[in-house]
Amino acid sequence: MSDELTYGEVYAPIYEEYTTLQGKVAEVDETVAFLERYCSGGSALELGIGDGRVALPLSERGVNVEGIDNSCSMLKLLAKRTDLVKARQGDIAHFVSEQRYNMVYCVYYTFTLLVTREEQIACLRSAAEALDDKGVVVIELDVPSLSPLVAGQQTATARLVDQENxxxxxxxxDSINQNLVSTLLWFSGTSVRRLPQRVRYVYPQELDTMAECVGLELAERWGDWARGAFTDRSERHISVYRLRGAAQP
Ligand SMILES: C[S@@+](CC[C@H](N)C(=O)[O-])C[C@H]1O[C@@H](n2cnc3c(N)ncnc32)[C@H](O)[C@@H]1O
Known part of the structure; x- marks a missing residue:
């Protein structure tokens, strides 16, 4: 990320409160039940592990979960919550893993925090190299919804309005770089917090092409963690890739 402060340093102080408000804490049981099918009793590596929102409950189900994150502040939050999950500081765009995992996963919109195509492909390559023969890469992403942006180039949208917030x-x-440069303005009580971020949005089809470039092929695509169908109305997708030519389970 080229901006001065990394995502993790900006979001760590409010991460739990923010993800709770966004419904990400409430959906974690479904997320973990989905992921466990691919690594039950085995091993998993989370890319951009954050505070362990997903990794911790997955490890409590008996999966040996490890993680990578580039933010000291996020890793400190994780360390406060558990010593069950081994995590190291590093860049998910370029990592080398000695170990081979049943599953490498990257959830929420973490993959788009890699803001160039080159970094995104490098991340998929590193993930593919970290898999055992039957391993899978699981990626959760929003389906880009750009119509107001394509027309106007700038938007302001309400993300959440309740009594407090x-x-x-x-x-x-930034259409040339397929980037959205945004700031969340969070008003609560008398305070306003300003949370900048930059993402490189990706359509599912481009993700498939990038995955194919590094020897992965799409095995499954779902519209939500409850394994609902992915349709042309889906606002996000959960895509499961395996190594090309790997035996199907
Ligand atoms: C949206 S949060 C997701 C955290 C966690 N996976 C979850 O689902 O709650 C993105 C995480 O990725 C980390 N991150 C962003 N860019 C990264 C990079 N290039 N290398 C490693 N970690 C990165 C951030 O520090 C943050 O912890």
Whole structure:
């Protein structure tokens, strides 16, 4: 990430509160039940592990979970919660793993925090190299919804409004680099927090092409963690890739 502060340093102080408000804490049981099918009793590596929102409950189900994150602040949050999960500081775009895993996974919109195509492909390559023969890479991403941006290049949208909080997202579209440069403005009580971020959005089809470039092939695509169908109305997808030519289970 080229901006001065990394995502993790900006979000760590409010991460638990923010992900709770966004419904990400509430959906974690479904997320973990989905993921466990691919690594039950085995091993998994989370890319951008954060505070262990997903990794910790997955490890409590008997999976040996490890993680990588580039943010000291996020890794400190994780270490406060558990010593069950081994995590190291590193860049998920370029990592080398001695160990081979049943599953390498990257959830929420973490993959898009890699803001160039080259970094995204390098991440998929590193993930593929870290798999055992029958291993899978699981990626959760939003399906880009750009119509207002394509027309106007800039938007301000309400992300959440309740009695206590108003969260607005102000975004500028950098179409050349397929980047959305945005700031969340979070008003609560008398305070306003400003949370900048940059993502490189990816359509599912481009993700498949990038995965194919590094020897992966799409095995499954779902619309949610409950294994709902992925349709042209889906707002996100959970895509499961295996090594090309790997025997199907
Ligand atoms: C959206 S949070 C997701 C955290 C966790 N996976 C979850 O689902 O709650 C993204 C995480 O990825 C980390 N991250 C972002 N870019 C990274 C990079 N290039 N290398 C390693 N970690 C990165 C951030 O520090 C943050 O912890």
């Amino acid at each position: 108003t969260i607005l997202r102000v975004a500028v579209h």
